[in-house]
Amino acid sequence: MATVVIDPVTRIEGHLKVEVLIDGGYVKEAKCSGVMFRGFELLLKNRDPRDAQRLTQRVCGVCPAIHATAAALALDNAFGIDGKLTQNGRIIRNLILGSNYLQSHILHFYHLAALDYVDVTAAADYQGSDADLQSVSSFLARGALEPFVPRCEGDYRLTKQENRAATAHYVQALRMRRKAHEMLAIFGGKMPHDMGIVPGGVTVTPSVDKIAAFYHSVNELGAFVENVYLPDVLMVAGAYKDYFGLGKGADTFLCYGAFDLEGGTSDPLRRKRFFPGGVVDGGLNRADVDAAKIIEYVTCSWYEDRGGNAHPTQEETIPAQDKPGAYSWLKAPRYDGKVTEVGPLARVLAAYVAGHEQVKKAVDEVLTSLGGKLPELLSVCGRHAARAIEAKILAAALADWVMQIKPREPAYIDYQLPAESEGAGLADGPRGALGHWIRIKARKIDNYQLVVPTTWNASPRDAQGQPGPIELALTGIRVRDENNPFEIVRIVRSFDPCLACSVHAVDWRGRSLARYRIA
C-alpha cells in the first residue's frame, strides 16, 4: 500500500490537497482537503447590506459574477423588490453572468484541464504559417519550457496533428476568454469584479452601441465554441474514451437553475429559469429542489461538532483546527442525506430530464457522435462535454437576450433600506449551485452565509462516513503509475474545483468570534 499526496493540486482555483491510499494499483481511499480559510462571513458582519455584492464577489476572481448575482438576489429579496426589477435589469444581469460562464468554461477546458491530455511539445518542429504555433515552436526551441514542465509523462494519446491543433487552440482560447471578459465589461463595467450588478438591477445605461458591441462579440464567441471548443472536447473524448467510464462520484445531482426568465417570485427555486433547477438521481429521475433538505456536516471538518450537522440557517460554526479525525476546512453539505454533485453536469442532466429542447438536442448530438449513452455522461468526459454544451447553448441565448434590451427603459429601480429583514439568493454559477443568505438588523448585516458549489463537490466525509463526490470519484480507480498520477488529476480537474469559494467560517448567531481559538 502506498499513499500518494498531491499538494498543491494546480490548475484549479485556490488551495487543494488530495491524498489517496493505493493498494495493488487501485485507490482504496481518497481524501480531499481544502487548505485555505479566510472567514468571509465574519468580515461581512456589521457592514452596510448594500456592500454585500461588492464584497462577496471577492470570494472568487474566476467566478465573481455569480456571487454578485446571488448577493443581489438575496438583497432584492430582503428589500422586498424581487418582483419589481425591470426587464432590462433582469436581462442585463443575465448577460453579465452568462458572459462569465463562457469565459469560465473556455478557461477551464483549455487552460486548466487540457494540459492533462494535450502534448504541447508536438508543436516543436512546426514550419507552417500559423502565428500562434510559430510562437509555441520558437518557445520550445529556446528550451526553457516552464510553466509547461514539469508535467505528468507517459499518457498523451493524441496524434501529432491533433496535439498541434489543440495547442494552437490553447493560444487562441487565451484570446477568446479575454474577449468574453471584455464583452462582460460592456454592461458590467470591468472584470474581474464587475461594477454593475446591484440590488434593484444594474447600474449601466443600456445604450444601443453597447447592444451592438455585445451582439457582435457574443456571436464571435459562439462561433469559437461551436467550431473550436466543442469539437476539441469531442476530439479529446474520442482519444480518451475510457474516461467515459471513469470519474462518476455521487448518485445525486443538484442545481438551483440560472438565468431568470421572468420577474422573481420570492422563492428563487420557483422562478422560471433558462437552465431549470432540479435534483436528479443516478436513474435520471427528477424532482424539484427542497432547500430544507440541505444539511452541512462538520464531522471531518475543522469545526466543532456541537454547532454543525444542521441546515445552513441553523448552524453555528466554531473553527477547531486540531479536531481529531478532521482533515479539511470544507464542510460537507448533503442533500436529503445523500452525497450530491453540483455543476454543469447537474445542470445538463436537470435540463435534459426536464425536456429542455436545446439541451436535449445538443446532448443527443454529442452522444451520437461518440457512440455513447446518457449514463456515460456521469464521468470525466461527461463533465467536459456538459461545459461545452452549456457554453454553446448559452452563447446563442445571450445573442437573443441582448436584442430584448429596450434602451429607453430603466435597468435599475430604487428601494428603501429596511431596518430588519432576511433574504435568500440561490442560483447556479459556472461551477454549480450557490446560495447566499442574509439577515439584516438595525440596517446592518447581522449575519451572512454562503454555501458554495465546490463545498458540495470537494467535501470531506459526513457523519455517516460517506465520502464527498470527488473522493467517491477517485475511489476504486486504477492508477497505472504513482509518479505520473494522470487518472487522479484528470478526475479532480473534471469537477473544475474552486477552493476560494468553498471555504468559509459561518456564524449564524454571531457568537463564534468570542469562542474562536487556534489550538
Next chain:
Amino acid sequence: MSKTVREVPVVWIQAASDSGCTVSVINSAKPEIHSVLLQEIVPGRHINLRFQATIMAGQGEPVIRILDAAAESNEGYILVVEGSIPLEEKCCTLGQRDGKEVGAAERVRELAHKAAAVIALGTCACFGGIFASRPNYSRSVGVRELLKRERIETPLLNVPGCPPHPDWFLGTVAHVMLFGLPAPDEVDELGRLKLFYGRLIHENCPRRAHFDAGRFAASLSEPYCLYLLGCRGPQTSADCPTRKWNNGTNWCIENNHPCIGCCEPEFPDGTSPFFVNTLGMHAPALRLDEQGMLRPTNTDSAFLR
C-alpha cells in the same frame, strides 16, 4: 526579435487569494498574455515562469521542489506574491515538507530572501485588502508588513488594485526588465509606480465637470457625478479614467457605479460603506444642510434626498 534571449526567472505564488489578480493579468490585451508566456516581453528577455499554480502543468511534490530550488539558488528571480499572508499559518498552506503542511507565510519568507525583487500583486498582497479587513480573523498582512517584521530587505514594488489592471502589473515588470528597479522619485510612499498611481481618479474623472457644476446623481443609474452616492474617486490614486478597463471597454464610473477605492491601503474598511458618502469633502457646488449632510448648492440638481 533578438538572437540571444535571456531567461528572467519568475516565481509567482498565491497566498490567501481569490485568483482575481491572475485572471486580470491574463486579460492583458497589450501585450497579450500568450506573448508574455511564450515570447520576448521586451527585446532579448523572456519571462521564465517557474511557478504559477493556476496555469502550470505540474502538481504536487515536483512543483514544490521548484520553490525549494529557487529559495536555495542565487539566480535572482522576481518573486510575485498574490493574496494576503495569514500570520495564522494553518489558514493558508502551500505544499508539504517532511509530511507537514507549510504555511504560505513561510513560503513567502523563504522566497523573498533570495529574490532579486518582490512584486506584491493586488491590494491583498500590498496592504492586506479584503481578507485583512475587520475582524481579520486569520491575522492577514500584506507583503510589506511581513518583510518589515522579518527584516527582509529585498526591494519591493507594490501593484495594488482589486484586482489590479493588467497594464499596471506588466508595466511594472517591463520597467524592471528594461531599466531595473525604479528610481526613488518614480514610486510613491506606498511603493507604487507614479506612472500608474500618481494621480487621483477625481483629478481626471470625465464627470468632474458635473462635480464642479453641482450635477450629482441621486440614483445609481444616472450619468452625473457619483460623489454623493459614495464615490471614492477623491480618495483613490489610479489611472482608471484614462486607461479604462478590459482593453478600453468601460470602467466603474462610466458604468454609473461609484469608485470603491480598491487600490488604496484602507480598502475596504476605510473606503466603505461603498454607497454612502463619508468623505465629507467640500466643494464649490456643495453645502452642508441643517442635518450636516452635503447637498448641492444648485437647487436645480437632480439630487432629491
